[in-house]
Amino acid sequence: MSDLDQARIQACIEAWVDPWLKQSLGEAHAVKSVSVEGGSVRVELELPYVCAQDHEAIRSALTDAVHADCGDAPLEIRIAQTVAAHGGQNKLPGLAGVRNIIAIASGKGGVGKSTTTTNLALALKEQGARVGVLDADIYGPSQGMMLGVPAGTRPKTAEEKYFLPVESLGIQVMSMSFLVDEDTPMVWRGPMVSGALQQLLNQTRWDDLDYLLIDMPPGTGDIQLTLSQRVPVSGAVVVTTPQDIALLDARKGIEMFRKVDIPVLGVIENMSTHICSNCGHEESIFGSGGGDRLARDYDCELLGQMPLALAIREQADNGKPSVVADPEGPHAKRYLEIATRLSVRLALRAGQASRIPNISIFGD
Structure with missing residues (x-):
């Protein structure tokens, strides 16, 4: 195969549009090398987001595109994925062992935030990321x-000053529930709660995490304020x-994050519909289209919609959330899609931020 053929193949590969990024592999700087050896083509890709469950589909689609334009030479496509560290608000120093901190929040309780956090963490792990969960709901850790x-x-502890996170289902997790008896209520005022959060964050030795998901308490109170002032949050x-x-x-929650300069990466709509088991x-017993309107109003993405399903609740209560309890089921697949959209959204936001200058407008 000639050098001209190799150049044509490389151009075809770089022009292929990634289905998640919605941009070409060339634009995403995802093509690391294209080489021709003995009549076959070897391609090295490095994606800026996690999608391990989709690698085979990407290989197949890219192979079809190359064969359609450049002949049917055998292709060996190797896909790596690298999660970059994205800075947080106000140039706060990063957290040791953590590349990205993502706050999972809700304006009110009872919307399924903690269940979503757990399944999202497991889905990110299944897509190839290293993930941790910090339970910041000090009053009601779950x-x-x-x-x-x-x-x-x-x-366990290290050096008599650090907690080592508990590992379960492949997730590193730290929670106030590990430090007190199960039935002990946290009858604390705001400053004590804020201090506990800071200790959990700064005295936990996280081990090389791509994403640390923080399961926030509902509302816009002390925990949220402490987080915005002390922790470099990549997005919410x-x-x-x-x-x-x-x-x-939820609008109040989004407005709060905007005021403290934390970008909202997207909205997840829980209990979108109920499907009768009989x-x-x-x-749509709670209404319809609300999450989509919210995302449009605030120029963010509707990351996904989850149904009101008995199985999701039962599996979480039993300590085996849907992503691990029924990995081939429809609920797990939705969580995997949400996880990839979240990873993509963070990667794209970082790229856009590096290209767009700040503009200030002053009145006369």
Whole structure:
């Protein structure tokens, strides 16, 4: 095969549009090398987001595109994925062992935020990322139970000043529930809660995480303020239901993040529809289109919609969330798609931020 053929093949590969990024591999700087050896082509790709479950589909689609334009030479396509560290607000110093911190928030309780956090963490892991979860809901921690951590588990310590996160289902997790008895209520005022959050963050030795998901308490109180002032958050995800009252509170949550200069990466709409387990009838019992309108109003992405399903609740309560309990099921597949969209959104936001200058407009 001639050098001209190799150049043509490389041009074809660089022009191929990534289905998740919605831009060509050349624009994404994802093509690391294209070489011709003994009549076959070897391609090295490095994607800026995680999508391990989709690698085979990407190989197949890219092979078809090359064969359609450049002949049917055998292709060996190797796909790597690298998650870059994206800075947070106000140039706060990063957290050791963590590349990106993502806050999972809701304006009100009862919208499924913690269940979403758990399944999203597991989905990111399945897509090839190293993931941790910090349970910042000091008053009502639930991540230990949802991730199947046995009651009474205590974190190990290092150097007499660091906690080592508990690992379960491949996720590193730290929670106030690991430090107190299960039935002990946290009857604390705001400053004590803020201090506990800072200790959990700064005294936990996270091990080489691509993403640390912080399961926030509902509302816009002390924990949220502490997070914005002390922690470099790469972005936030807001969980809501289509119900008008939930959307009203979700708007307040988004406005809060905007005021403290934390970008909202997207919205996840929970309980979008209910599917009757007897007859299969699907009904939008909490309304419809709310999450989509919210995302449009604030120029962010609707990352996904999850149904109101008994299985999702039961699996989380049993310590085996949907992504691991039924990995081939429809709920797990939706969470995997949401995880990839989140990873893509963060990668694209970082790229756009590096190209767009700040513009200030002053009145006369």
